[in-house]
Amino acid sequence: QAEDEDGGIMKKIFEFIQEELENAFEEAGYDRGLGKVTLSNRPDLCEYQCNGAMAGAKTYRKAPIMIANDVVAKLQESTCIQEAEAVAPGFINLRLNREFLAGYLNEMSEDAHLGFETAEQPKTIIVDYGGANVAKPLHVGHLRSAIIGESIKRIGKFAGHHVIGDVHLGDWGYQMGLVITELKKRKPELPYFDESFEGEYPEEAPFTIGELEEIYPTASAYAKEHEDYKEEALQATFLLQNGHRGYRAVWKHIMNVSVADLKKNYGNLNVDFDLWKGEADAQAYIPDMVEYMKREGYAHIDNGALVVDVKEETDTKEIPPCMILKSDGAALYDTTDLATLIEREELYKPDEVIYVVDKRQELHFVQVFRCARKTKIVNENTDLQFVGFGTMNGKDGKPFKTRDGGVMRLENLIREINEEMYKKITDNRTVSEEEARKTAQIVGLSAIKYGDLSNQASKDYVFDVDRFTSFEGNTGPYILYTIVRIKSILARYAEMEGSRTDAKLLAACSDSEKALMLEASKFNSVIENTQEELAPHKICAYIYDLANTFNRFYHETKILAEEDKERQASFIALLTVTKKVLETCIDLLGFEAPERM
RNA sequence: ACACCUAUAGCUCAGGGGAUAGAGCACCGCCCUCCGGAGGCGGGUGCGGCGGUUCGAAUCCGCCUAGGUGUGCCA
Numbered sequence: 004q005a006e007d008e009d010g011g012i013m014k015k016i017f018e019f020i021q022e023e024l025e026n027a028f029e030e031a032g033y034d035r036g037l038g039k040v041t042l043s044n045r046p047d048l049c050e051y052q053c054n055g056a057m058a059g060a061k062t063y064r065k066a067p068i069m070i071a072n073d074v075v076a077k078l079q080e081s082t083c084i085q086e087a088e089a090v091a092p093g094f095i096n097l098r099l100n101r102e103f104l105a106g107y108l109n110e111m112s113e114d115a116h117l118g119f120e121t122a123e124q125p126k127t128i129i130v131d132y133g134g135a136n137v138a139k140p141l142h143v144g145h146l147r148s149a150i151i152g153e154s155i156k157r158i159g160k161f162a163g164h165h166v167i168g169d170v171h172l173g174d175w176g177y178q179m180g181l182v183i184t185e186l187k188k189r190k191p192e193l194p195y196f197d198e199s200f201e202g203e204y205p206e207e208a209p210f211t212i213g214e215l216e217e218i219y220p221t222a223s224a225y226a227k228e229h230e231d232y233k234e235e236a237l238q239a240t241f242l243l244q245n246g247h248r249g250y251r252a253v254w255k256h257i258m259n260v261s262v263a264d265l266k267k268n269y270g271n272l273n274v275d276f277d278l279w280k281g282e283a284d285a286q287a288y289i290p291d292m293v294e295y296m297k298r299e300g301y302a303h304i305d306n307g308a309l310v311v312d313v314k315e316e317t318d319t320k321e322i323p324p325c326m327i328l329k330s331d332g333a334a335l336y337d338t339t340d341l342a343t344l345i346e347r348e349e350l351y352k353p354d355e356v357i358y359v360v361d362k363r364q365e366l367h368f369v370q371v372f373r374c375a376r377k378t379k380i381v382n383e384n385t386d387l388q389f390v391g392f393g394t395m396n397g398k399d400g401k402p403f404k405t406r407d408g409g410v411m412r413l414e415n416l417i418r419e420i421n422e423e424m425y426k427k428i429t430d431n432r433t434v435s436e437e438e439a440r441k442t443a444q445i446v447g448l449s450a451i452k453y454g455d456l457s458n459q460a461s462k463d464y465v466f467d468v469d470r471f472t473s474f475e476g477n478t479g480p481y482i483l484y485t486i487v488r489i490k491s492i493l494a495r496y497a498e499m500e501g502s503r504t505d506a507k508l509l510a511a512c513s514d515s516e517k518a519l520m521l522e523a524s525k526f527n528s529v530i531e532n533t534q535e536e537l538a539p540h541k542i543c544a545y546i547y548d549l550a551n552t553f554n555r556f557y558h559e560t561k562i563l564a565e566e567d568k569e570r571q572a573s574f575i576a577l578l579t580v581t582k583k584v585l586e587t588c589i590d591l592l593g594f595e596a597p598e599r600m
Numbered sequence: 601a602c603a604c605c606u607a608u609a610g611c612u613c614a615g616g617g618g619a620u621a622g623a624g625c626a627c628c629g630c631c632c633u634c635c636g637g638a639g640g641c642g643g644g645u646g647c648g649g650c651g652g653u654u655c656g657a658a659u660c661c662g663c664c665u666a667g668g669u670g671u672g673c674c675a
Binding site for chain 2: 041047048057058060067090091094175177178263282306308319320329331362365366367394431432453461462464465469470473474475487491495526540551554555557562
């Protein structure tokens, strides 16, 4: 019933209703376009609603209520609508047929994507996480891009696309020159700094990650005070970029040591990348690109720098040109991002590139996108998306810092959250040390990720450890708790009745049961909406509602004590599909539920 | 100076043309203590200001106020 003739494709539940409404409008002599159905904003009155009668009043020169009455009259024999009511001034209030709803849920349960229709023509999508810097520890500033990017990646994959996540490291700039210079100052005897050295460089890195993380800030601070040191670092950067053999070898060491550490840290966040590319990879494409831009007349010299104009008539402000080369001939981040697009075009031919970066970089990406299109580096069908995120603030509303005002390292933040979770878990029940630690890690991650993702990405948000780790309210742990509770009931049922997979939802149901069915049935439309808008917070809002609806149902329904076995099986089927929806959703957000907590 | 973003309950956030603007936290009361009470039910307060468009505006438009961010040789 819920299947198209092509088979397997499930319509969204509101589409069934909308189709009936459109037909009813048409049969009653009105434009079928008026039959648009939306979720009810008055759940006490109805489940879905249609406001088309009011919208059409002017066109038909008729009171909206009369139109609504005409339409309702045509809805009497409907398979999916149980009750349609015209209400002043012209709302059409709709309630779903229980049999239809139960049938829909049954089909949904059997579908691998829970009724979500995957893309007919999968796209190749690159997600660019906008560059953690090599040689610097990950700090809270990298958290959002990792979390949001990972979720967007998973959503894209779920939707059937070919998604490639690229960490896109900042591995080619001045910070490398600084590290090299500082290292040379400390250990001048190393062969990398011996210009006459021609042998094999050691395989072992001349520093540990701990040392590396200390070297960079030290060098950076020192360079600010000492002009000659800074000059040396700039020179080292230049030499590195121009193939200095010893510096290249040091660079490789920096990369290896850093990347290993980054992988570990990102791994702790359940974040992984398909590509560990960086700015360095794009360098090879720069000379040809520059040549091309000059040859085709896109670029011109302005104040000594090579630039491409990207102004447009409709601009309300001056958009500076995209700078390709500085007046000293060096490349900039505009250059690198453009060259990276060329590289991607060559290697992956993406249909879409999504940049998940701090919203303060928006202007830069406007310039890059315009320049890329103007110079035809990407074709006009390539979708370049900027997902800018806001700042993570502390409780004081200012950018998140440690107690002494320093930058909070990601590791420490995670440790702090896990510690907090561990306390809560061990306070509440006796579990083994090992299990408590493991659970704390799983639940802690949900606290961090949900705390971030439940806010609109583009806005700043307040990171509040106490609130995020709470088991009450709109939090990750609360969602996990609900899932764990369902798992527990299902496990007990399996013990009692044996596991049965043929359980079906019945049409006869209580109000809270119907409410839960209704909520679960929205899954596909929520995911579609989330994917279109690249807005994971919509999934959070949805599962929070779903968890609440479940808890209401749970509270007034004795599941394991139910004597009518068919009815009990129906409960179990409903719990099973609810669990599946919740688990699928948190997977799309990038975390998972433990068995117990 | 210019441009962009933001402004919703005491606090943290949803809602982006429709009915009575929702959650959570905090505060108060009640229920249950049964499949996990880390629950359920109820209670008070709010769309920064002024205009406009519309049958209807928290939502769209204009102006104002406040905060944040950005504005070619850092990334």
